[in-house]
Amino acid sequence: MSIRKNCERPARRIGANARTFSAARTAILYARALPLHIRKDIFRSDCKMDMPPSPAMSSGPVWEYLRRLLEETSGISDGKVADYIPELAKADPEDFAIAIATVDGTVYSAGCDEREFTIQSVSKPFLFAHAIETHGIGAVLRKVGVEPTGDPFNSIVLDDLNNRPFNPMVNAGAIAMAEMLAARTPDARQAELLEMFGKFAGRGLGIDEAVYRSESETGHRNRAIAYMMLNSGMIDGPPEEVLDIYFRQCSVGVTTRDLAVMASTLAAHGRNPVTGARVLAPDTVRDVLSVMATCGMYDYAGQWMFDVGLPAKSGVSGAIIAVLPGQLGIAVYSPRLDSVGNSIRGVEVCKRLARDFSLHAYIDRSDTRGVVRRRYRGDEVRSNRVRSRRELDALSERGREIVVIEAQGPLFFGSAERLIRKTAAFAQDARVAIVDFRRVAYVDGAATTLLGELVLDLARRGCRVVFTDVKGNANLAGFETALADKLETDQCELESDIDRALEAAEDAILAEAGQAGPRERLALAELELFQGLGKEDLAALEGSISSYQFDSGETILRAGDDAQLIFIVARGSVSILVGSDTATGRRVASVGPGQSFGEMALLDGGKRSADVRADTPVLAYGIAVEELRRLFDARPQILTTIYANIIRSISSRLRNANDHLRALQ
Template sequence: MPQPSTEEEERAETGLFGPSAVTAYLEQVVEQLRDERGGAPSSSIPALAEADPERFGVVIATADGHVYEAGSTRDEFSLQSISKAFTYALALHDLGAEAVHAKMDVEPSGDAYNEISLQPGSGRPANPMINAGAIASTWLVPDSDRDLRRDRIREAYSRCAGRDLAISPEVLAQEHDAGDRNRALGYLLASAGIIEGDPTQALEDYFAQCSVLVTCRDLALMGATLANAGTNPLTGEEVFDAGTVSRVLSVMSSCGMYDDAGEWMVRVGLPAKSGVGGGIIAVLPGELAVATFSPALDRHGNSVRGVLACERLSQDLDLHFTHTARVARSTVRASYPIDQSPSLVRRNADAEAVLAEHGTDAVVVELQGDLLFTGTETAIRTVRDVAYDASYVVVDLRRVDVIADYAMPMLARTRQELHAAGRTVVVVAGNPDFGRSFRGDPPLEVFPSRAAAIKWVEDALLEEHGGPECTPSRVKPVESELFSRLDPADARALRVRTVERSWAAGENILRAGQNFAGIHLIVTGDVSMSLRTPSGERVELQVLGPGMSFGELALGTGDKQHATLSAVTDVTARVLSPQTLAELEQEDPGLGLRLWKALARDGFERADQQWRDAAVHASASDW
């Protein structure tokens, strides 16, 4: 069976964006640790002793099935003692924890992995991660009606890896020839009543499970199956139940790295299992697995480069179990195209038509919580995914609580890769200085509000796909959205009653609580409509441009202005003053009535659009 591929890998083959920032980081780790020359391959059998010590690979597989790899990740090697964790899981799955515990304990031994020792009194092995316990685990796995024990064990490993794994005849023969110490353990277990009957077949099956060939990538997916509570994240098949996985990971935490387990948990802080074939598997439950491969071993029987790589990843990416307690909810709060929740800017008919056609070319990705490694990986993956089909990505960071130091370079690299592929990434952040953390050309666009960011993207789409009529810099009052609802003669009659006024950028035009000050028709510039919450926070409601109007809502709210209107840029407007409107009702009540109908129609249409936008945005946030 071929290696299963992820969507990330399939898309990477297109070469559109290149490798993920996570992959680039792993490549850097492999390159920086490649010159570590300590240790030597295991001499226990020729197949291990002859292993190329230069081979070195590192893989991260997430609990939802995304794989990142660097180095020698597709070279096969024998599973060796890493098999112990999965055979123990299969024994638990078959017989239950009570029956298995009756045959072996779960206490750290402090001994070497092949120590000939059993607990005084009970005769039980100290734990299933030393050879004595592993042989007992193998014996506990029963044959089925269809398969022998060793086939069931190999099949369980294959289901965790997502592909059919094979036993190496060469390695198996060598394990058999060099297996006297393990035979001694088998007969010792039989003499203590832990193994009932002749241990020969259990020993041969143990040799076989150690001889299963895997790649570093296989190991990572086997670990990701444990991280995903026993379900393979690529195939969706449940291999073990969550209770079994919980017990296995607990034993791996205290016993998986033999007599170096305590130091490992202090420095790396992940349940792990090593093998003398050069592999290491480490699991962060619910999030990811790390697998490494390098044949040179230290005095504990653990891969020298593998241990260093795991320490490096744990420290760089805050993977230590004591640093990841705040993972409580999905990092991606919502992801949606801007046509489903457009900006607060009122557009003319030409602009609305363009945005209706091209609105899916821009996507908002809302993030939340903490951007630790898993959150950063999910965020980067989501941004890259949506950028395959969209030219603009708005990343909203306002609900993010903590951004780890390593997250910023990864996000910046992702943004540069997308920019090189013709994509534009902009950010919504409460801190206006956020963009300084991103290096590259052009400078990162950072906006204080989602509305401002989407307006910028909409303007870019209109400039790219529309004509000058979509984004006019100046609109005559008779062509304004409000007056265009009237007969041209009525519009001209009202135009002559207006007076021109101007405001500088940043100047308040109307304040909340102010009496009705007339209907303002914007000729040039942009106007922001905002209000303050009970806590004093300013919330932007809408951005108005040339051809739009404001101030008229006070006519229906007790002649009081409920929102504040401020000039975003220099603004010029034509104003129908309250006095002029009063005179109009006396002098030409028919025209006054028609103006009121236009105002009512305009207000109802605005309210309807805002309700629709609010409903879409609320539903998008629940995705």
């Protein structure tokens, strides 16, 4: 039987905050305003429609793969729909959907991805997480353990040693978690429950009242579990009240796409990738995934980890979610179940995904050897600060005292250990070690501890560590706080980027080498642009030069402006920036006292090609291009000398850029 005939609606690739619906979906959206038990037939009818694919929504390699996977596994007809809850027995056994949500908020789906069904036991990891966030892991573990049972999910049995449910993925444990909702009244508890699930799904969810009533009317085994737990002290409230919220928890309506987003929230270490909202702390996610890995698939958990190798959770409505931390969440919906309550098609789909894309958690994908992207010394690569010939000679001699290590990828124990080992060896004779974090995905606690030890080790050798691209990087939240004591004692520091860190290290070396900074205000003869001019020529220029003052942070020139003036810095420092604006542009040069900027105006007379911003309060001399050309008639040697100085300056900058490129090859 063709899956297109029965269930497939074309898979779609949707962005983080937008969904595109065809006109045929309008009726479905309207129908969502109805109670779920009334609109089931509407969704079933929609699911079977043979709708032509939209080129904008049904394209790309991932979609093609999911469509093909759905087609190839739709012929599996083993198993049966759960019937111990009468309302679940009404599910169409041919319903089938697959969804994958990545940690950057992209969702791919195939099949009946809009069909709503009830979440059932797939709710359990999320309620466990909510209990940890609300009460703390210590309080939660007094109510439930974390050991696999080896028994069915609805066993009436507790841990003999602690007299508590074995884990939160079986019914007994989930009932204990339901009582840990913070709200006190039934209505408030339901509101808390739906708000919590909505944060994971990225949209508002509701309860299927028909399924809730059916569960409540037939949940006698769960009642036995609840009264047994009341007797053991694992629940405190009236069992019927606790069971009521548990039945409602299992009856929340979701789609396959919702579950994929919920799973990807766990994959993204607790941040919903669609909404961007922080839902869980990373430590909570770690605890939840640990229990899912060992207990999430009931009696099949061991074989599942062997075959698929991903933390997962199944439910008797036919849903399975699986999580690949740091990458994606998977959801599959197919109501045909095996003997232990897992979706047969769902298990097969996850096996295929794990095999075809090497998703198994224990496949070697964390090669720590690539953590050091590049390393070089300050005599090989210099900052973009324009330097005099004398300063460049000094840096060529002592630049080896500066080392730069560019890190990349995630930093955990294995990668951080290699990074600090390579850095310590490379910085044997260094005064400053710059560790660049621009390409670091995140830093965990182990890596932070190791990096702190690196700071102490190098400080004992007289070497300071400078970390760059840390501030403002959401992936590195908490790193600065963790190093606060070392920052306060000047054992290490933070800098915005490699270029500024290099400039500061170079300045320190030049100061030690006796290259004192310029006087407060330079005479014309000391300015780079006018070097080589005689006294009479300088006197002739003096009447054409104006003084300009700029505040720190002020934009002096903007790209695209008419080029009419040449500037020479007499005091202070300016940055030449290329990019979208002066706040975020990349610094390509830094110009200090005695050096010029905007001189291309004299060469080509075109538009400004970059922004120039004052780094400090700046005093600059400015001379109009037209005035220089006027002087040429009377004193041609002035313009000839200035041209020669400009060419010499540009040549020096090009040589520096070439040295930089050679070092980074």
